[in-house]
Amino acid sequence: MIRTVTQTGSTNADLAARLSGGEYLPEGEWLVADRQTAGKGRLGRAWNDGLGNFMGSTVVRLGQGDPPFASLALLAGLSVHEAIASLLPDPSPLWLKWPNDLLLAGSKVAGxxxxxxxxxxxxxxxxxLRVAPHVEGRAVAALCDHGVDVSRDDFANVLARAFALELERWRSAGLAPMLRRWQSAAHPKGTRLTVLPPGEEAIEGGFAGLTQEGNLLLSLDDGSVRTIHAGDVLLSATSH
Incomplete structure (x- = not known):
């Protein structure tokens, strides 16, 4: 079920308040806003407004036997990739960047x-979908700039189906097939990345795939391979 509101601070915050208040929220229910005034992305970045864009939240209720919950970050990215790719005239420029940013021709289209x-x-x-909000230090684009003319409500239905399918696969087939599909949707191996690990200086290297747990592997210039568990990841200038 997809519920819509005209305006809210943040759909994530709305669902968080309901869960904190003891309300039961079933999987498959989405809250979608026409406008957000206090939305946020990773690392506390603002991600607001954009009338005509998709801004929504859903929940995953963890169960016994589910793969590690941290892999849901990759699953969510793959779901959005599948939804967008199904609408693009040419999906080849659409890449996943670890853990779940969506880049179209090098510009961010989803978070x-x-x-x-x-x-x-x-x-x-x-x-x-319609508007590319300004994000400091990031190249950002909208799908309408790439030949996609889809309404917010139609996209919401496409995404909800894609997310439900990926969730079912994640539970029934396990983590490994999902990670293989994620890597096939990502930028090519060897793509130069700059990583800002928490509390460390930036490091640069080539994309070397994922670990069995879904962490990022970065091939450093000295020939070693570093496992990245957390951090901001950017395409290096040489990769554009």
Whole structure:
């Protein structure tokens, strides 16, 4: 079920408040806003407004036997990739960047934020359908600039189906097939990346795939390979 509101601060915050208040939210229910005034992305970046864009959140209720919940960040990105790719005249310039940014011809078209509240994962997703909001230090684009003419409500239905399908696959087939599909949707191996790990200086290297747990592998210039568990990841200037 997809519920819509005309305006809210943040769909993630709305669902978090309901969960914190003891309300049961079933999987498959989405809250979608026409406008957000206090939306946020990873690392606290603002991600607001954009009338005509998709701004919505859903929940995943973790169960016994589910793969590690951290892999939901990759699953969410793959779901958005599948939804957008199905609408593009040519999906080849659409890449996933670890863990779940969507880049189209090198510019960000979607972002995802996961939060855990009361043992339930809230998945917040923003997709630039009509407007590319300004994000400091980032190249940002909208799907309408690339030949995609889709309404917010139609996209919401496409995304909800894609997310439900990926969730079912994640639970039934396990993590490994999802990670293989994620890597096939990502930028090519060897793509130069700059990583800003928490509390460390930036490091640069080539994309070397994912670990079995879904962490990023970065091939450094000295020949070593570093596992990245967290951090901001950017395409290096030489990759554009």
């Amino acid at each position: 995802i934020l996961l939060e855990m509240i009361a043992g339930t994962i809230i998945v917040g997703i923003g997709v630039n």
